[in-house]
Amino acid sequence: METTFTRRNSHGANLKRWREWRGIKQEVLADKIGVSQATLSGYEKKDELEPEVLEKITKALDIPIEAITELNEGALINIYSGTWQDNATAAGSIQNQTFNPIDKIVELYERLLKAEQEKVAMLHEIIKDK
Numbered sequence: 001m002e003t004t005f006t007r008r009n010s011h012g013a014n015l016k017r018w019r020e021w022r023g024i025k026q027e028v029l030a031d032k033i034g035v036s037q038a039t040l041s042g043y044e045k046k047d048e049l050e051p052e053v054l055e056k057i058t059k060a061l062d063i064p065i066e067a068i069t070e071l072n073e074g075a076l077i078n079i080y081s082g083t084w085q086d087n088a089t090a091a092g093s094i095q096n097q098t099f100n101p102i103d104k105i106v107e108l109y110e111r112l113l114k115a116e117q118e119k120v121a122m123l124h125e126i127i128k129d130k
Contacts, residue, residue, distance in 0.1 A: 011054065012046040014071040018061050019044075032060040 019029055030040040033056040043049055043057070049068075058065045 009069060009071055010047045011049040011068050012044045014068045015049070015057060016044040017071070018063060018067060022061055024061070029057070029060055033057055 019026070026040050026044075027037045030037045033040070033053075035043075043053060049057070054065050054068060058068060
């Protein structure tokens with residue numbers, strides 16, 4: 001006999017994922033929705049959240065309610081594990097731009113050195129004229 005296991009979407013786990021993806025700490029999100037950090041931590045452990053709670057959280061995270069209620073962990077893991085190695089993406093174009101502040105510092109020192117050399121040359125001319 002074959003049994004089929006259907007895993008339900010855990011609202012709490014999906015809430016935690018979205019919060020982490022947005023880079024928001026529990027304390028900050030808890031303040032936004034008007035609960036304590038401990039209460040939010042409890043929400044993240046629940047399988048199902050009340051509609052009123054879901055509405056507050058999704059407004060604070062700026063996502064649709066379905067993003068928490070319908071997020072499929074299997075598809076999530078597949079996309080997540082298949083697209084984050086070696087700066088690869090599922091679709092689109094990403095440019096790896098490097099900003100090196102050392103180059104800017106070198107340019108600044110070169111300009112300062114040139115200005116200092118011009119000042120020394122001007123002072124030499126003033127001394128020569130006297």
